[in-house]
Amino acid sequence: MKEATQLEDMLARGYQHGFITEIDADTVPPGLDEDVVRLISRKKREPAFLTAWRLKALRHWLTMREPHWPHAHYPPIDYQAISYYSAPKRNAEGPKSLAEVDPKLLATYEKLGVPLHERARLAGVAVDAVFDSVSVATTFKQRLQEAGVIFCPFSEAVTTHPELIERYLGSVVPYSDNFFAALNSAVFSDGSFVYVPQGVRCPMELSTYFRINAAKTGQFERTLIIAAEGATVSYLEGCSAPQRDENQLHAAVVELIALDEAYIKYSTVQNWYPGDEHGRGGIYNFVTKRGECRGRNAHISWTQVETGSAITWKYPSCVLRGDGSVGEFYSVATVNNRQQADTGTKMIHIGRDTRSTIISKGISAGHGQNTYRGLVKMLPSAHGARNFTQCDSLLMGGQCGAHTFPYVEVKNPTATVEHEASTSKISEDELFYCLARGISSEDAVNLIVSGFCKSVFKELPMEFAVEAQKLLAVSLEGAVG
């Protein structure tokens, strides 16, 4: 009643990253066939094995149908109307240093708050910035090189370390995995590659910032992270896109591989343009993220804060193959206005004594629809495996929705699965208590929401936890008055 009207009253400040950068781009005409795939592969001077792999993926994709099972509704996507490759022209050869990067591009990152310059705000973070399809600049290379860590644009790794690419690409997410993964495998243009050798603790947080700029382009980046035996790495990706009336497709694939005793922490702060309050425009974020704990006691941890996109369809998952390996999924997903999010995780327990933890916090406001969809699977080999799942939903106003679909398959009697779920509203009592202490209603909502999300935020690297909190505040702006 009261909440709902306050809600409608306050749909205020819009998307803050919605500017467009005017840069001459080398864009392939819309459409997708074998010639386009060959063209992309040739532009990137890829070895034959990769061209062949892309073509296999394309042929497989052509036999597949777009899935429609997520709890989301959208008009059909015309895949022949999308351009599958767009690179800022001046960089067609790839930058050699920051000085070669188009100043306009740097200004864009500046607006986004991406710490591209080494002296920048978030000093200590190495950034691999992907602007549409080509990696623009990679910082901190030197220090990483000294540690033996490979961190570079995917396309560069293809030429410098083809053996690693050939060995690991598609080994966690095969091209045949799903419709969007197949599409990505055929046309992916760039992304990040990380290899942390045996026993090395990566000396800094690694970070990538994705941005979709050109109109009518899709972004299909591919990220591959390998932590060898005993290696440790923490990786953060941030995303944003300019404001446009048409929808844009983002279909990424991320593969993580953790060998014996290795630890990969992958954090996402996703702030793609969500569309306007009527649901016009915005990013379709259809992403396949999966990590495999391939070795003993390996550990993969996903943390995501999802505030943007018109539609999100994303299930960062863990295949717990190695005995004693650990998978974690911490998620905050917010939807406001007409946003739809269908997100969750899959924990596939294969090894003995594998453990997984799922903490999902869904926040719905406006007409937003938020769905948690999770699968916990205990295979016959998973002796003593354990899972704990907690899904909490917070509703703001009466026109939004929260849905929870936990799927559980247990094929080993010694495995245990625990599930807790709750749905709550921001209570009048909590709000008034804050007001009575002089705190404005906006600040009060942010306070209450961040309290709700606390168990996820504490998993984020420090400096990004602050960012995430701010982002959440912006995305829920106007949700309660």
Next chain:
Amino acid sequence: MLKIHNLHATVDGKEILKGLDLEVPTGEVHAVMGPNGSGKSTLAYVLAGRPGYLVTAGTITYEGRDLLALSPEDRARAGVFLGFQYPVEIPGVNNVYLLKAAVNAVRKQRGEPEVDAFEFLSLVREKMRLMRMDESMLARGVNEGFSGGEKKRNEILQMLVLEPHLAVLDETDSGLDIDALKIVAQGVNTLRAPERSLVLVTHYQRLLEHIVPDRVHVLVNGRIVRSGDRSLAVQLEQRGYDWLISEAA
């Protein structure tokens, strides 16, 4: 400080306050007593501006201003403090964080910069010692899992840090053990000052032994039916409310 004239207020369409008059001069401590359901908490909420508590007639003047024209948060920033009868739990929000947000809200209003984190913490620690509260309560969620008495002490802690001009304490003494009652009373007494007024809502004259009021008012069925000095509280303790109720009727 506070002048309430002919106050009528409804909750969910039901009239609870029915022509209430009350005046609290600056520097004084007044106690409001009365049977359950007579409207004491309603009065406190109306003063704090709780949504849903509708004033249908009457006026409230606070420091010469029309209190009813201010939003709840502006009232708090102008120095009105409500100690809740049932303090609210806000899970996951650090107790100290809420307190800091509250202090900064006031400072912002006054055009002052945010409080220095270090100074703030040492101030809070000092007040906590006064209230004999364990420091671990700072990092816990606001009132989250606090015992009844701990919640009440936490209210007083907030009051001590915020230093309001007018504090309305709604049954802050209920649920306190004997020692805690003294501690809370001591805390409240440190705030007694010529420029500050206090309204204590209570059922027990015991509290008034520790915090000696200038006036005692009896609220029955939405109105103040009798006012007197502290001996009135003693009298009530002995005789109950029935004689006043029948007198009022």
